[in-house]
Amino acid sequence: MNIDSLNWGDLSPEIFLAQYWQKKPLLIKQAFTNFEDSITADELAGLAMEGEIESRIVSVNSKAEWQVDHGPFEDFSQYGETDWTLLVQAVNNWSRPTHDLLAPFAFIPSWRIDDVMVSFSTPNGGVGAHLDQYDVFIIQGSGKRRWQVGAPDSSLTTLLPHPDLKQVSKFEAIIDEITQAGDLLYIPPNHPHNGVSIENSVNFSIGFQAPSSQELWSSFADKLIDNNLGEQRFSDPERALSQASFNITQHDKQQLKAFMLQQLDQEGFYEQFIGQYLTQGHHALEILVPVNEIDEEKLKDILSEPDILFMPVSGLKAAIINDNQTTLYINGESFALDNNTLELAQHLAQQEPLTTQKVKSFTHCLKNTQLLTNVLNKGYWYIE
Missing domain, CATH: 3.40.366.30 (50S ribosomal protein L16 arginine hydroxylase; Chain A, Domain 2)
Known part of the structure; x- marks a missing residue:
């Protein structure tokens, strides 16, 4: 298996970005030939036993009642042979072969990539129909899975079958396929999707970093505070006579807006903020500080x-x-x-x-x- 190469067929990275990226879903059958799992189910279970690694098990019982359990886990025998899924975040931080799965997606800047989540599902295992706020590529590993993907639909109802599980109501599928090892599914943000395992199966989900404006502004404000910047007060030495003291004029609004944006216009400071923000890991890393400093x-x-x-x-x-x-x-x-x-x-x-x-x-x-x-x-x- 050569994971560096992605079999685009009639497509190319340029066509994909122009016609599919953040526009519509895509399934590429046998995108990777002779694909082999980068991590075994037993190794994945081992990671889920570690306290610093984020993991969860989503299961559903015979009464269609959903349950979510968070790791670390000590034993998996209680879940039986069907109807559950183990999901482990940022497996690429702990498995070099899993990290190597990112190589075929280098046509997108690496700062956009968040992590590789790996899931192991038993027959009929899944997390239910849901939406994501970010792009995701899903590589089918061993086993088979039925995937249904729909188009954005504002009429969908949000469901909360468990406090830690957000789902959506039934949707009309525009992709309804069974995936096998080496198949690649791309799902843009806000497209409802549902994956149900047909047999024991493994999926590798490459999720993308998509910060909200709120998160960016909040982090930028934190950096201003950390650097003791932005402490100057608003001033208006050219103030004209007010004709109605209860009005906030268009001129005042524009002056205040410009005052707030002054920090963003400090290019060096903004560069430092955005470089640090976009490379800050969201999950634990295995940092390997040497016992004796290297000079x-x-x-x-x-x-x-x-x-x-x-x-x-x-x-x-x-x-x-x-x-x-x-x-x-x-x-x-x-x-x-x-x-x-x-x-x-x-x-x-x-x-x-x-x-x-x-x-x-x-x-x-x-x-x-x-x-x-x-x-x-x-x-x-x-x-x-």
Whole structure:
């Protein structure tokens, strides 16, 4: 199985973005040939036993009563052989092969991707018909599943069969297919969908980051507070005589609006905010801080070994902004760059494993050595 290649058939990434992305759902049969699960059901169950990993089991009984249980779990025997689904968030943070499932979707900027959720379903298992507020690609792993996907419909009723489970009423399906290993389903936001497992099956759901305006403004305000900015008071030294003191005039509204937007117009500060915000992980990472700090001399000793591999922590979020000040952002932290460090930073942002030979090609420059040891000491990269 070559997961790097996606069999588009008559389509292409360009056609997909133009005709389907955030517009209509799509099913590509055998998008991945000879697809094999990146993680076994037993390994997934093991992750669901860990306290720092978000997991849940959604089940339905013979009376059509829904139940949601949150991990960590100690035992799964109580759920029986049918009618339940285990869902584990951000499996790509703990499974390198699962993280590698993101490679075929590099035609979309990596900052847009949130995580890879993996689900294991027994026969008739599912979470019910529902809507998501974000895009999702679902790769069918082992087993078979019936998927129904509809178009946006404002007449749908929201259902709450359990306090932790939001569903929608029945909808008219525009896709109604049975998926098998290697099939790929794309579902845009606000399209009702329902997946029911026909047999024991595994699904890999690649969810996208779609911050709301409220979340962006709230986080931006937090950053202003953290940096003691935005404390200046509104002023209007050119105030004209008021003709009616009870009016808020159009001019006043525009002045206040401009005053509020002044911080956004500080390009350097905004760049720093957006770079940090978009690379901040929403789920736990396996940060691997070295026991002993790595300095320039220690790095030289490490590089004396010919077969060393420098690896990024699985699930890490990284990006580069090239505008005002070229900066590398990793897990919400910023690293200023210049012409000497840009190439190394690009490798770090792409999260490519680096061989001893490759690292040596950069370490003739002290700034590169400092950048590399910095990310190693923070535990974002590690030496395998």
